[in-house]
Amino acid sequence: xxxxxxxxxxxxxxxxxxxxxxxxxxxxxxxxxxxxxxxxxxxxxxxxxxxxxxxxxxxxxxxxxxxxxxxxxxxxxxxxxxxxxxxxxxxxxxxxxxxxxxxxxxxxxxxxxxxxxxxxxxxxxxxxxxxxxxxxxxxxxxxxxxxxxxxxxxxxxxxxxxxxxxxxxxxxxxxxxxxxxxxxxxxxxxxxxxxxxxxxxxxxxxxxxxxxxxxxxxxxxxxxxxxxxxxxxxxxxxxxxxxxxxxxxxxxxxxxxxxxxxxxxxxxxxxxxxxxxxxxxxxxxxxxxxxxxxxxxxxxxxxxxxxxxxxxxxxxxxxxxxxxxxxxxxx
Amino acid sequence: xxxxxxxxxxxxxxxxxxxxxxxxxxxxxxxxxxxxxxxxxxxxxxxxxxxxxxxxxxxxxxxxxxxxxxxxxxxxxxxxxxxxxxxxxxxxxxxxxxxxxxxxxxxxxxxxxxxxxxxxxxxxxxxxxxxxxxxxxxxxxxxxxxxxxxxxxxxxxxxxxxxxxxxxxxxxxxxxxxxxxxxxxxxxxxxxxxxxxxxxxxxxxxxxxxxxxxxxxxxxxxxxxxxxxxxxxxxxxxxxxxxxxxxxxxxxxxxxxxxxxxxxxxxxxxxxxxxxxxxxxxxxxxxxxxxxxxxxxxxxxxxxxxxxxxxxxxxxxxxxxxxxxxxxxxxx
Ligand SMILES: Cc1ncc(C[n+]2csc(CCOP(=O)(O)OP(=O)(O)O)c2C)c(N)n1
Numbered sequence: 001x002x003x004x005x006x007x008x009x010x011x012x013x014x015x016x017x018x019x020x021x022x023x024x025x026x027x028x029x030x031x032x033x034x035x036x037x038x039x040x041x042x043x044x045x046x047x048x049x050x051x052x053x054x055x056x057x058x059x060x061x062x063x064x065x066x067x068x069x070x071x072x073x074x075x076x077x078x079x080x081x082x083x084x085x086x087x088x089x090x091x092x093x094x095x096x097x098x099x100x101x102x103x104x105x106x107x108x109x110x111x112x113x114x115x116x117x118x119x120x121x122x123x124x125x126x127x128x129x130x131x132x133x134x135x136x137x138x139x140x141x142x143x144x145x146x147x148x149x150x151x152x153x154x155x156x157x158x159x160x161x162x163x164x165x166x167x168x169x170x171x172x173x174x175x176x177x178x179x180x181x182x183x184x185x186x187x188x189x190x191x192x193x194x195x196x197x198x199x200x201x202x203x204x205x206x207x208x209x210x211x212x213x214x215x216x217x218x219x220x221x222x223x224x225x226x227x228x229x230x231x232x233x234x235x236x237x238x239x240x241x242x243x244x245x246x247x248x249x250x251x252x253x254x255x256x257x258x259x260x261x262x263x264x265x266x267x268x269x270x271x272x273x274x275x276x277x278x279x280x281x282x283x284x285x286x287x288x289x290x291x292x293x294x295x296x297x298x299x300x301x302x303x304x305x306x307x308x309x310x311x312x313x314x315x316x317x318x319x320x321x322x323x324x325x326x327x328x329x330x331x
Numbered sequence: 332x333x334x335x336x337x338x339x340x341x342x343x344x345x346x347x348x349x350x351x352x353x354x355x356x357x358x359x360x361x362x363x364x365x366x367x368x369x370x371x372x373x374x375x376x377x378x379x380x381x382x383x384x385x386x387x388x389x390x391x392x393x394x395x396x397x398x399x400x401x402x403x404x405x406x407x408x409x410x411x412x413x414x415x416x417x418x419x420x421x422x423x424x425x426x427x428x429x430x431x432x433x434x435x436x437x438x439x440x441x442x443x444x445x446x447x448x449x450x451x452x453x454x455x456x457x458x459x460x461x462x463x464x465x466x467x468x469x470x471x472x473x474x475x476x477x478x479x480x481x482x483x484x485x486x487x488x489x490x491x492x493x494x495x496x497x498x499x500x501x502x503x504x505x506x507x508x509x510x511x512x513x514x515x516x517x518x519x520x521x522x523x524x525x526x527x528x529x530x531x532x533x534x535x536x537x538x539x540x541x542x543x544x545x546x547x548x549x550x551x552x553x554x555x556x557x558x559x560x561x562x563x564x565x566x567x568x569x570x571x572x573x574x575x576x577x578x579x580x581x582x583x584x585x586x587x588x589x590x591x592x593x594x595x596x597x598x599x600x601x602x603x604x605x606x607x608x609x610x611x612x613x614x615x616x617x618x619x620x621x622x623x624x625x626x627x628x629x630x631x632x633x634x635x636x637x638x639x640x641x642x643x644x645x646x647x648x649x650x651x652x653x654x655x656x657x658x659x660x661x662x663x
Contacts, residue, residue, distance in 0.1 A: 032470065058469070061466075063497065064493070066493040066496065068459060068489060068490050069459045069490065069493025069494055069496065069497045070493075070497075071459070072457075072459020072460045072462070072463060072490060072494065073459050073460070073462050073463030073466055073494075073497060074463055075459075075460045075463055076448075076459070076460040076463025076465070076466065076477075077467040077470075078463075078660075079443060079460075079463075080463075080467035080468070080663050081467065081661075081662040082467045082470065082471075099453055099456065100490070103451055103452075103453050104451050104453075104456050104457075104460060107451075108449060109655070109656065109657045110434060110655050111431050111434050111439065111449055112430060112431050112435070112440060112441045112449035113442075113443075113654065114448075114449060114661070115657035115659070115660040115661055116657075117657075146655050147655050147656065170657040170658065170659050170660035171656050
């Protein structure tokens, strides 16, 4: 995937995020991070480990336990010319800051022309037995609020490039980083500076029969399913949205026009999720080229459960994709 | 305390400047109320009638580079920061020439270039934002201060407390104030909090606080100056409780029958404009003739604004699509 000449040793998804943040802080002294335990402790997941020593307590701010206050403060600092990056300890706690994000950050530019260049990093997603308050996928809450950009990388390359793009963007960006991928996904990265543009989806696997449109940890599930299905002659195309808002409709439509069939896969609850929106867009714009029903694969409409068998039942599995693809191929 | 002795700390020109803005605020808001009664205003009208001394007193105590995060009854702050009567009336009429180009109404306006944060309906939402602006000043070691307020009702919100706590912990150059006008819509203070004074809320954050007569523009100005000087010197945040009374309803559609008439009669005697005139006379800075001259000047500025606003174009429907995202960030 990376076309650049020089590559590093394999870098984890977590390390890629940390590198992006470190490089942006070194590049631009306006960039600073704030959040609970990001200083001495280095963050709950150690993304900012060593940052306090390197950048000092006024660029790596340990905050009170106060999500709304933190996000509000980031908004004020952003409007005054700084480039705050807020760490939500877990994406779930973003609900405490919902009001600041949707009412203040999202609307300021529209209402009175004040840009709010800030990033909220939100470690999200399940598969880690976090239970109902440490595994949520809250992107749907914000997908519906104009004025916010939402990104959700699935690889170290995208994680690094999208965080850099988010920090350089003049708008509020929520950066959904998947906890399950932190230490499980590794790849080599270019040594030179690069960004992954916000608003561009990526074809993670080209294929001719069925488009699987997905993002985050589910990309890897789709790729796994594609390998199995390839042996049966079913050729999946895996579209990684990468940016959820604004959606890259062109890439989505081009893929479905090519394959004529679509599976929408995500880890957020099914009802009112991003898959529902993509399904509606396909029905509006690609109806003529569809050769089968639009299929959605997503968890049931329940909170994320704790116990292993419950969480396994809850989360989509490669077998779900394989079953759906077989049915759709035969349609 | 002999008020004129304290007021002597304020320069004559500054007092006269404040008096002009008291008058201009009253004239503008009275005109907006009249337009509202004629059905010419788009949306609601929330005035500072009887409370004008607060915004005029604090806004005139700040330097140009300081930031104001106003409360929804702070018309005087917009005027002192250079929002023209024409722009403000255009905002109330939903015209394209208003500060939000018709995207928002009444005092829901702001302008970073003039250092005024746009008001957010969700009361107290701007308190953490104000703390964040102060954080930027602290990080960059700039001698700038933020002045941010809400009403007695707004101080019950979590965001108010989150902002107070964060600002206190990090000793940020911000002055928080509460406009205690005794009511939040129809809810009296005793049903809002179990403490008698809002300033007591600051104790939980080890933040110095002060109760100030909110109807006395000189007292507001001097208290604001003290708090601002402390913030600028790196001492940290202060909390000011301005005691006052809302003399109109919550908004112009509300007759406020829940407020006892005798209470309003008592507060009418403490009208901030009457108070300011008494002070100016006492100091020998003005007389009835000069007051009338100021009234006339304020009225003509308001009328010029009405004309500008009425002649301004309405936005075109498709303009609704503009501005959701920023193409570039401004730097302040
Ligand atoms: C979070 C929130 N809840 C409810 C409202 C509706 N509301 C608007 S003004 C108001 C009363 C405000 O009282 P106070 O803060 O004391 O200010 P005042 O209007 O009395 O000057 C209410 C309940 C609101 N704007 N924001």
